[in-house]
Amino acid sequence: MSLPIHISFLEATARKRIAGLVDPGSLREILPPQEKRVSPHLGLFDAPVSFDDGAVIGEATINGKPVFIFAQEGKFRGGSLGEVHSAKIIGLLQRAAVKKPVAVVGLFDSGGVRLEEANAGEIGATEIIRAIFDVQKAGVPVIGLIGGSCGCFGGASIISCCCDVLIASEEGRLSVSGPEVIETIMGVEAFDSRDKALVWRTTGGKNRFLFGKIARLVNDHIPDFRAAVSEFLVPPQAITSGILRQEQQKLQSRLDLYGKDTDAREIWSQMGLDAAQVPEMSAEELTAAAKKS
């Protein structure tokens, strides 16, 4: 008997992740590293550049269906949003609004805006969001994946939450302000960023899944991400007053029920789950438990 091979999404590079998600050999990368579109700003800070500026974009197929795909490279400056990095993603999204692939798949792995290019990154983040809205308006869904080592923070977190669907692993962290930033600005009693268990249960994929923001929780295994993406290659739900009123109500009741809680375990217990067991569960076990509770 052979054991199934574990192919970690967390540890893979952006290109390895894409290779495991799309049909073999189907990726046509746009502006690949050979084109050398580097940051025009990092040199001024005596910082190293990368020939892809930490963003891989291209066209591929999944199960034979055409998709556009972008992936942030967490191993280059924390997958941060700089001018060129953002522009590659904006260009891909604008292209998708015209060419209308079956979906755009976005692999997030980012600490947020690149501080050396803070203004370009912040503006870029909102240009990406405008472009996502235009893609959705064109009838193409945007599917976000979170499971990289840098998580999905700051501007990237807000972009990801504008996607139609989010798929994440337990390892995929999602929040606006990172724990280190909250600790630096508000003090260690506000958020002890060295308490890794606290960080995981606050920002990790399981907590985000139990609130309903993650449509599919998967194990840290690239084929599992791929299987989940294949399920969501369907047209997006249009933004309407009815849909947003439902979302408003859902977010309001979450705030009313849990707004004062400071520990995810209290919330999980209130949801009817065995809070001590949640961190031990696999994605399948937690998905089953959440359906019952």
Add this chain to the structure above:
Amino acid sequence: MELPDLLQAFFPNGHSIAVNDWLVSGEAVLDGGTVSVLGTTNHAFIGAAEALIVSDKLLAISEQHPGRPVIMLVDNRGQRMALNEELLVLPEYVAHLLKAQQLARLNGSKLIAILYGPAIAGGFIAFGMLADRIIAVPGAEPSVMALEAISRVTKMPLEKLENLAKTISVFAPGCDNFFKMGGVYEIWNDDFSGRLQQLLKSDVSQDLRARLGQARGGRKSAQDVIDEVLRA
């Protein structure tokens, strides 16, 4: 500008705008018709509760007055930084507020953001940066992060950052920098009402920021890269 002066300068024909703690909400009549006015004051923080209150107002505008221009008054010190906010999935609340802005746009509303106080990081993204046009008036201080904090996080000496900030616009706070990057469309110092009415008559549907950033020299690469990807 202080809020009462700003309201007087923009809406000299009169308005019915209520200020409740941090929330500014109501409507005003311009020569071209009625506009909805929605915003924050007193340097608000944007947390889950604030995002929901503003979203609710925006949804009501879309439902009751689809297509009416929305003037967004921006004065915030950023997203509320707290464990309990992030525990609830704060980025989902911010995204909900952005979708409410997109719904107004889909219904034909022009969204004009007026920056008149601080507009910082996640708070600026949540309310301001997704408008069709972003205007700065006296008092506006758009910012991602103060240089002192950038210095702490990046371990670069503050003096070096201050020197760099004199020659490039890409990272330091301030209206002029955001203008050069294309992130602020125009800076107004007079004739506020007249300029607003002119702007509302124009086509604001295209996101011009990358193109403006290129023309003004602050972002020389973004538009070229976007065009290259479109042609590829």
